[in-house]
Amino acid sequence: MVNTHKKLLIAVADTPSSRHAGGQGIALAASMGASAIGISVCPGFEGNMYRLYTRDMRENIEEPHKKVLNELKEQASRAGVTYRSVMPEGHAFEAIVDEAEAQCADLIVIGGVSRSRIERSLLGTTVERVIGYAHRDVLVIPEGSEVSFNNIVLATDGSRYSEKAAERAVALARAYGGSINAIFAIDVPSDYYLWDKVMDDMTSTGRAALDRITELGNAADVPVATAIHNGDATELIIEEAETCNAGLIVLGSHGRTGLRRLMMGSVAAGVLRSNKRPVLVVP
Known part of the structure; x- marks a missing residue:
């Protein structure tokens, strides 16, 4: 239980x-x-x-x-x-x-x-x-999908919303004997004039966020695999879930006022519209 x-x-x-x-x-x-x-x-x-x-x-x-x-x-x-x-x-x-x-x-x-x-x-x-x-x-x-906590894909952007989502994902994985694949997506146009600097900064942010998730997993005895990818975050999350046959995708929502509250973050909205697997959104 x-x-x-x-x-x-x-x-x-x-x-x-x-x-x-x-x-x-x-x-x-x-x-x-x-x-x-x-x-x-x-x-x-x-x-x-x-x-x-x-x-x-x-x-x-x-x-x-x-x-x-x-x-x-x-x-x-x-x-x-x-x-x-x-x-x-x-x-x-x-x-x-x-x-x-x-x-x-x-x-x-x-x-x-x-x-x-x-x-x-x-x-x-x-x-x-x-x-x-x-x-x-x-x-x-989604219709036809089945919730499973054996293999969870956790998307993070280093925000406090993602931190809470990470805590929830680790708790579920621990409770059900599952594992976590945590990913951080860097979506920077290749022609951006400060591309190198932005990439370095985002990579550092991603590594810190993923290290924190690994720490949470270690403390709970939950296996955690991490990866940083460059590309569209929505597509990368869905691809990761398909690759590892995830039973659940965990995301943090963003914002609580105005349009951001309604849209809850473009990444989460995109995953919900295009993905065929269960998604847990943590406020």
Whole structure:
């Protein structure tokens, strides 16, 4: 029984990718000895729309949300996970974030996008906003993927956000007997006029960050492999995850105000849109 997270908020909707993430979330709660709260958000209506919002309409809208929450309840029962569900109305990302804060959830579990280009383009409407506004860890599980902590890819940029992500990755690897591949990406155009100096400075920053992760791993008896690469950070992270067949990618989010809060960092957003593996974003 692993207690890295004690309470999971599992966001579900009436889609195959969301159902898959819900099942993975229940399995994860069972392995962690955690409780789980299922949440499915109904769209809300404002103003004069309430006058046309009949009981039948409400039941029709609520039915798929009740159905997917009942399915999650059955899975939790079979897995021996303490479970309850909530079905608020409103904007999905706001309701999910509010519930996570109200319940002091350690982890939000949410489905990633499917292979559909349209769904991928709409990722920002819910998943990215949840990550951008939540002060909790968010685990994004793409359809068809399976969460595993045996081999974790950890991306760092030397920031304090990456430091927290590193601590979380090491804790998970230790709890599940896994290992970590930590990478630092240097994305500097080759025609930049101070290329040599910038490369030297960035390499020093990367080495210091990776050395810190190695120290954390050594203290926890977790194997850590490190590498510094030159190129697009998003592409390098995804390539590393594919090369080592990672069961999880761990990233730190960036910023808590304005556009940076919404976008949560271009690297994290890029990985979420293009990657097929589970991603844990640590605020």
